[in-house]
Amino acid sequence: MKTDLTATRVIPILGDPVAQVSTPGIWNAQFARTGQDAVCVPISLPAQGLDAFVAWVRLSDNLPGFLTTIPHKAALTEACDRVEPDAQILGVVNTIRRDPDGTLIGEMFDGHGMLDAIEATGARIRGARIALCGAGAAGSAIAIQAIRRGAAGLFISDMVPAQAEALVARLAGLGKTELATGPAEMADAAEILINASPAGSPGMLDAPFPAKVIEAATCVADAVTDPAETVLIALARAAGVRVVQGAEMAAHQGARMRAFLGLEAG
Amino acid sequence: MKTDLTATRVIPILGDPVAQVSTPGIWNAQFARTGQDAVCVPISLPAQGLDAFVAWVRLSDNLPGFLTTIPHKAALTEACDRVEPDAQILGVVNTIRRDPDGTLIGEMFDGHGMLDAIEATGARIRGARIALCGAGAAGSAIAIQAIRRGAAGLFISDMVPAQAEALVARLAGLGKTELATGPAEMADAAEILINASPAGSPGMLDAPFPAKVIEAATCVADAVTDPAETVLIALARAAGVRVVQGAEMAAHQGARMRAFLGLEAG
Numbered sequence: 001m002k003t004d005l006t007a008t009r010v011i012p013i014l015g016d017p018v019a020q021v022s023t024p025g026i027w028n029a030q031f032a033r034t035g036q037d038a039v040c041v042p043i044s045l046p047a048q049g050l051d052a053f054v055a056w057v058r059l060s061d062n063l064p065g066f067l068t069t070i071p072h073k074a075a076l077t078e079a080c081d082r083v084e085p086d087a088q089i090l091g092v093v094n095t096i097r098r099d100p101d102g103t104l105i106g107e108m109f110d111g112h113g114m115l116d117a118i119e120a121t122g123a124r125i126r127g128a129r130i131a132l133c134g135a136g137a138a139g140s141a142i143a144i145q146a147i148r149r150g151a152a153g154l155f156i157s158d159m160v161p162a163q164a165e166a167l168v169a170r171l172a173g174l175g176k177t178e179l180a181t182g183p184a185e186m187a188d189a190a191e192i193l194i195n196a197s198p199a200g201s202p203g204m205l206d207a208p209f210p211a212k213v214i215e216a217a218t219c220v221a222d223a224v225t226d227p228a229e230t231v232l233i234a235l236a237r238a239a240g241v242r243v244v245q246g247a248e249m250a251a252h253q254g255a256r257m258r259a260f261l262g263l264e265a266g
Numbered sequence: 267m268k269t270d271l272t273a274t275r276v277i278p279i280l281g282d283p284v285a286q287v288s289t290p291g292i293w294n295a296q297f298a299r300t301g302q303d304a305v306c307v308p309i310s311l312p313a314q315g316l317d318a319f320v321a322w323v324r325l326s327d328n329l330p331g332f333l334t335t336i337p338h339k340a341a342l343t344e345a346c347d348r349v350e351p352d353a354q355i356l357g358v359v360n361t362i363r364r365d366p367d368g369t370l371i372g373e374m375f376d377g378h379g380m381l382d383a384i385e386a387t388g389a390r391i392r393g394a395r396i397a398l399c400g401a402g403a404a405g406s407a408i409a410i411q412a413i414r415r416g417a418a419g420l421f422i423s424d425m426v427p428a429q430a431e432a433l434v435a436r437l438a439g440l441g442k443t444e445l446a447t448g449p450a451e452m453a454d455a456a457e458i459l460i461n462a463s464p465a466g467s468p469g470m471l472d473a474p475f476p477a478k479v480i481e482a483a484t485c486v487a488d489a490v491t492d493p494a495e496t497v498l499i500a501l502a503r504a505a506g507v508r509v510v511q512g513a514e515m516a517a518h519q520g521a522r523m524r525a526f527l528g529l530e531a532g
Contacts, residue, residue, distance in 0.1 A: 005285035007308045018328065019271035041305055042273045044328040052321035059315035062284065062308060 007062035009038040011261065014053065014076075015069040018042040022225065023067060026254060034266040040067070047075060054079045058102035064261040065097040065104075073108070073137055080106035086144045089170065092137045095257045107260055110138040111145030113253020114194060114221060117244045120252065123192060123219040126150040131187030133157050133208035134197030135167040138223055142196050143167060147175035157184040157208075159197065184209045188216055193236075195222045200230030207232040215239040223249055273328035275304040277527065280319065280342075281335040284308040288491065289333060292520060300532040306333070313341060320345045324368035330527040331363040331370075339374070339403055346372035352410045355436065358403045361523045373526055376404040377411030379519020380460060380487060383510045386518065389458060389485040392416035397453030397483075399423050399474035400463030401433040404489055408462050409433060413441035423450040423474075425463065450475045454482055459502075461488045466496030473498040481505040489515055 013023050019042070027040035043066075045053060050072060057063055068076050073092035077083055080096060084107040087093050093106030115125055130151045132139055135158040146154050154177050158164035164181040171179060187193065187209060199208035201224055207214065209232065214220060220236035225246030236243045255265040279289050285308070293306035309332075311319060316338060323329055334342050339358035343349055346362060350373040353359050359372030381391055396417045398405055401424040412420050420443050424430035430447040437445060453459065453475060465474035467490055473480065475498065480486060486502035491512030502509045525531040 005283075007283070007285035007310050008290065010307045010309065017271075017273070019273035024274065039305065039307055041276045041307055042328060043276065043326055044273050045322060045326050049322040049325035052318040055318035056311060056315040056322070060309055060311050062310040 006037070009036075009062055009064050009263070011038060011040045011064060011066060011263075012043040013040060013067040013069065014043050014045050014050075014072055016044060016046050016071060018044045018069070021069055022250070023254070026250065027258075030254065030258075030266055034264050036264055036266075038263060045072075047072065050075055050079060054104065057098055058104065060098075061100070063098055064263060065095065067095055067257065069094065077106055080104045082106070084108075086111070086141070086148070089144060089174070090137070090140050092141075095260055097261055108137075108141050109253045109256045109260070110196075110223075111141035111143070112256045114138075114142045114196070114223060114244075114249045115145045115149055116252035116256065117248040118192060118194070118219060118221050120248070121219060121242050121244060123242065125192070127152050128192050129153040129155070129190045130192045130194060131155040131157070131184070131190035131209065131213070132194045132196060133184050133199065134195060134223075135164040136196065139196035140167055140170075142194055143171055144174065147171060147177045150175070151177045153178040153180070153189075155187050155190060156181045157187065184213065188213045190216075191218045193217045193220045195224065195230075195232055198224070200224040200232050201226065205231055207235055211235060214241065217241050219244065221249065222246055225250060272303070275302075275328055275330050275529070277304060277306045277330060277332060277529075278309040279306060279333040279335065280309050280311050280316075280338050282310060282312050282337060284310045284335070287335055288516070289520070292516065293524075296520065296524075296532060300530050302530055304529060311338075313338065316341055316345060320370065323364055324370065326364075327366070329364055330529060331361065333361055333523065335360065343372055346370045348372070350374075352377070352407070352414070355410060355440070356403070356406050358407075361526055363527055374403075374407050375519045375522045375526070376462075376489075377407035377409070378522045380404075380408045380462070380489060380510075380515045381411045381415055382518035382522065383514040384458060384460070384485055384487050386514070387485060387508050387510060389508065391458070393418050394458050395419040395421070395456045396458045396460060397421040397423070397450070397456035397475065397479070398460045398462060399450050399465065400461060400489075401430040402462065405462035406433055406436075408460055409437055410440065413437060413443045416441070417443045419444040419446070419455075421453050421456060422447045423453065450479065454479045456482075457484045459483045459486045461490065461496075461498055464490070466490040466498050467492065471497055473501055477501060480507065483507050485510065487515065488512055491516060
């Protein structure tokens with residue numbers, strides 16, 4: 001028996017449902033491009049299966065870790081042996097690394113991915129005034145990264161104002177970034193606009209910021225991937241503002257996740 | 267969220283080690299060829315992880331089931347809710363189907379695969395005298411299928427004679443096939459020779475049957491896949507005897523397994 005071989009590394013992505021995730025297709029294309037013997041596979045799993053899933057993953061030496069999407073991001077934070085500091089503040093993880101001894105370490109990369117994508121356009125986060133729509137899991141991760149990277153101001157709006165207020169309260173004291181909340185109409189001083197809400201998705205097509213706010217910005221980023229060209233992106237493009245689409249955020253986030261899992265980020 | 271989509275079907279193959287298995291490569295090529303949205307992935311898992319593995323698989327609706335290799339074939343027989351009759355006699359399974367309600371049904375396909383491959387050459391099992399070397403898991407499965415398909419005689423040899431004798435005792439009364447055991451030298455009345463022992467693998471290169479037995483046969487089959495051309499196969503070929511290589515057995519077995527899992531056998 002050839003025990004000198006290394007098995008293909010398998011990276012499951014858990015969800016319930018999971019059929020909608022595009023990660024396996026994107027990652028597997030990246031693995032093919034970079035010549036990595038690895039495969040990302042979707043796993044449909046209800047919450048009551050998480051404990052068992054984590055138990056065997058600890059023992060499997062060809063699993064560098066796994067990814068998760070809705071609705072397991074919070075529950076898996078509990079299942080990790082260690083959670084990176086920002087993910088701990090957020091209370092959610094989307095990537096769980098399995099170290100060779102079976103230790104599981106969780107991190108949340110939505111914020112890194114979005115801000116890496118914005119900076120890749122040449123925009124600077126340090127010193128910038130940022131307006132963020134959406135104070136859910138992705139929005140919260142983006143907000144922390146904006147603070148970590150030295151944004152001058154962060155204005156957070158949400159369809160549920162109390163959710164934006166709760167996020168601001170949770171982030172207070174984390175950095176020197178000036179935090180504020182209010183309706184998106186009040187975001188007109190922001191250079192960078194970020195949508196981390198479902199606005200722009202099928203069924204809620206309206207842009208999350210009014211046209212005058214979009215036109216006053218220098219960079220507009222949207223976490224929504226379906227459609228690729230949201231109303232927000234279209235309005236920004238028409239106004240000559242540089243744009244970041246959801247797919248670019250996903251690509252940067254993917255590279256971060258792969259590096260965290262010990263794969264070639266590529 | 268697009269919940270009308272169907273997630274890629276994932277078929278893990280468990281082993282410890284698992285890096286040596288060729289099944290994922292073969293199956294994934296078959297899925298690509300037949301246009302099936304499915305992927306077979308190796309999972310390295312020690313025995314203590316089996317219970318947890320089975321627990322989450324029951325809950326995951328994009329897993330039609332899973333495969334297993336050494337050393338889990340016996341332990342997983344216990345984990346199934348139901349084991350098909352021949353696999354129950356064998357006490358081993360290599361394929362576990364997950365029905366939509368989470369029920370797990372185990373079957374062992376080594377015998378089907380080998381005898382399908384032999385019959386695909388035009389050789390007939392019904393009425394044939396067969397000599398089998400190797401009374402382990404694969405050999406036992408082949409022996410049962412030889413009986414089920416009406417072989418006239420089945421002569422079983424094994425490096426450990428007691429193992430061959432135990433198998434014959436276990437198979438007694440299963441059919442009308444005349445059963446016998448002894449050293450492979452005594453197999454000279456057999457029309458069909460089958461190797462299900464490691465003989466021919468690196469480190470134990472000798473053929474499992476003597477030349478005069480090989481030359482007297484009409485069909486010689488070898489379960490060994492590495493090397494593809496074993497000494498047994500080479501000797502048979504040189505003697506003008508029709509041959510079945512390990513890869514052919516694997517291909518036929520794979521088709522049976524996929525059909526059992528509700529995939530296109532193709």
